[in-house]
Amino acid sequence: MSFAAGERVRVRAMFPLGHVRTPFYARGKSGIVERVVGRFDNPEQLAYGRSGDKKTLYRVRFEQSDIFPETPSAHDTIDIEIFEHWLEKA
Amino acid sequence: MSATHDHPHADPHAHHPEHHVPSTYYEKLTTALMELLVEKKLFKAEDVQGAIERMEERRPERGARMVAKAWVDPAFKQRMLEDGSAAMRELGMEPGDMLLTVMENTPQVHNVIVCTLCSCYPRMLMGPPPAWYKSRPYRARVVREPRAVLAEFGLQLPEGVTIRVHDSSADLRYLVLPMRPTGTERWSEERLAALVTRDSMVGVAVARMP
Amino acid sequence: MSFKLPHDLGGEPAGPVDTSEHANAFWEQRVDAIRELTRKIELNGEPLIRVDEMRREIEGLGAKAYEELGYYEKWVRAMTSLLLEKGVISTEELGKKLAEVEAREAGT
Numbered sequence: 001m002s003f004a005a006g007e008r009v010r011v012r013a014m015f016p017l018g019h020v021r022t023p024f025y026a027r028g029k030s031g032i033v034e035r036v037v038g039r040f041d042n043p044e045q046l047a048y049g050r051s052g053d054k055k056t057l058y059r060v061r062f063e064q065s066d067i068f069p070e071t072p073s074a075h076d077t078i079d080i081e082i083f084e085h086w087l088e089k090a
Numbered sequence: 091m092s093a094t095h096d097h098p099h100a101d102p103h104a105h106h107p108e109h110h111v112p113s114t115y116y117e118k119l120t121t122a123l124m125e126l127l128v129e130k131k132l133f134k135a136e137d138v139q140g141a142i143e144r145m146e147e148r149r150p151e152r153g154a155r156m157v158a159k160a161w162v163d164p165a166f167k168q169r170m171l172e173d174g175s176a177a178m179r180e181l182g183m184e185p186g187d188m189l190l191t192v193m194e195n196t197p198q199v200h201n202v203i204v205c206t207l208c209s210c211y212p213r214m215l216m217g218p219p220p221a222w223y224k225s226r227p228y229r230a231r232v233v234r235e236p237r238a239v240l241a242e243f244g245l246q247l248p249e250g251v252t253i254r255v256h257d258s259s260a261d262l263r264y265l266v267l268p269m270r271p272t273g274t275e276r277w278s279e280e281r282l283a284a285l286v287t288r289d290s291m292v293g294v295a296v297a298r299m300p
Numbered sequence: 301m302s303f304k305l306p307h308d309l310g311g312e313p314a315g316p317v318d319t320s321e322h323a324n325a326f327w328e329q330r331v332d333a334i335r336e337l338t339r340k341i342e343l344n345g346e347p348l349i350r351v352d353e354m355r356r357e358i359e360g361l362g363a364k365a366y367e368e369l370g371y372y373e374k375w376v377r378a379m380t381s382l383l384l385e386k387g388v389i390s391t392e393e394l395g396k397k398l399a400e401v402e403a404r405e406a407g408t
Contacts, residue, residue: 015303019356021259023206024304025233025311040261046352049386057260064255068234068311076253078233081260113405116373117327122397123380124334126389132348133337141333206310208355209371218332221322224371230314242317257310 002056003087007033009060010090011082019047022086026078030090031062034079042083056084148217150288152183153265156215157291158283160192161270167194174265178215188214193256194267195293200247201254202240202293203264204232210258212265216288223292233257243294266293273300306366307359328372335375338383348388354378 003009013028021043037059041052064076113121128135156177160167170177174190190212193201205211206229211219222228232239236253240246247253256264268290274282277300289295324332338349357378361369369377383389 015301017303019352019359021207023257023259023310024302024308025206027302037260037262043260043352043355046350047356049346049350049353051346059262061254064233064236064253071235071238073235073237073253074249076236076255078255078257080257081262083260113327114373116370116376118398118401118405119380120327120331120334120372120376121401122394123376123383123389124330125401126393126397127334127338127383130388132341132388137337138330138333141336142329145329145332145336204310207307208358218324222317222319225318226309226312226367227314227317229309230312231317233310239317243319 001084001088003033003036003058003084003089005033005035008090009033009058009087011060012086012088014086018044020044020086022082023080025067026060026062026080026082029062029067031060031066031080034059034061037081040083042085058082058084058087060087145217148214150216150286150291151283153212153216153288153291154283154286155279156181156265157267157286157297158279160267161282162279167267170267183215186214188212189262190215190265191262192265192267193254193293195269195296197251197269199252199254200293201256201264201266202232202236203256203258203266204229205258206230206233207257207259210263212263214263215265216291220288240294243289245295266291268293268295268297271297271299305359306361306363307355324372331372331376331379335379338379343386343388348386349379349382353382357381 008030010030011022011026011028015027037057039054040057042055043052045052058081059079060082062078062080064073064078067078124138127133156170159181160170166177169180170192171194174192175185175188178185178190195201209219209224211223228239233255236255237247258264268286270282271285274285285298285300287295287298290297335349335354339347339351341348354375358366358374361374366374380394384391
């Protein structure tokens with residue numbers, strides 16, 4: 001699945017054992033694609049000594065208050081780089 | 091054996107200098123690993139020294155040079171915002187495979203950089219990250235309560251300013267372009283660069299006031 | 301259902317930030333240098349050690365070791381484990397070399 005800048009996406013709430021680069025705090029949260037970064041080797045394969053398949057990397061912008069509602073910081077945001085296979089349409 | 095005392099940038103108090111206190115298991119492991127790899131001809135002993143010297147050349151002053159140039163040269167600033175690594179090369183600095191991404195502070199937006207998963211940092215530009223950047227409190231809290239964390243660095247931002255935290259979770263490395271202080275209108279790049287601190291380029295501070 | 305490794309710190313409870321400066325010790329600079337060299341050297345067309353492999357090793361240390369070990373202690377431990385796994389060094393060689401380093405430091 002591919003996404004465009006400005007599109008609303010949700011981070012899949014997945015909890016695999018193993019090396020991933022999707023922060024726990026973002027799982028299941030939704031935000032807006034800030035930019036499409038490009039195609040990069042999948043770190044989940046590189047970590048196990050394999051040359052990674054290319055995956056599209058996105059920067060997703062989250063409202064700080066959507067992720068940490070207990071400490072809302074008005075209009076502050078958190079931008080995270082997230083690979084395509086962790087994202088779904090929101 | 092290794093001479094901690096004759097090394098200009100190493101802090102003699104940071105860890106046990108080997109001639110005072112017996113070295114730890116992990117210090118010995120480092121020596122053993124290095125010597126084994128040299129014996130196996132994977133690299134030479136002088137390559138290790140060379141890598142240390144290259145690392146010491148990567149200092150926050152290099153980031154400050156880029157920022158000062160961006161302050162006086164709007165066309166360079168535009169190129170730097172589009173491609174930070176290309177802007178580094180333009181100034182004769184080698185980014186390697188680092189994709190430097192520059193985030194510009196404005197009166198409305200303040201950017202701050204973290205790596206919650208490890209310690210990703212624009213090392214090819216500025217060298218190794220400071221200890222606090224790698225620490226649990228910074229990594230844990232700057233995403234959850236950025237204003238409280240910035241206050242611990244002495245930075246109080248007005249409620250109206252939006253804070254954008256950037257979590258370096260994958261392939262990009264970030265540099266904050268701080269705002270140019272007022273009262274520096276006719277300053278040279280060299281003079282301006284002295285106002286640009288490492289912390290202002292990570293976003294836990296603003297540039298020094300003149 | 302969830303699962304979280306000890307390195308994944310965003311949002312976790314933590315105390316105040318210690319903003320004081322600590323320069324790296326010489327042995328720590330060496331660890332950094334070895335890491336830099338091992339990611340550039342190729343073995344059978346593959347990088348000797350990928351940064352992603354380093355991260356995997358460090359994340360797999362368990363919560364106790366992750367909290368207790370210093371930053372460069374984790375790095376040298378991860379590099380050593382990976383080089384053992386890849387067969388670049390053996391435990392026997394490493395054991396002998398460590399004993400040699402120990403003896404040299406003791407001045408014997």
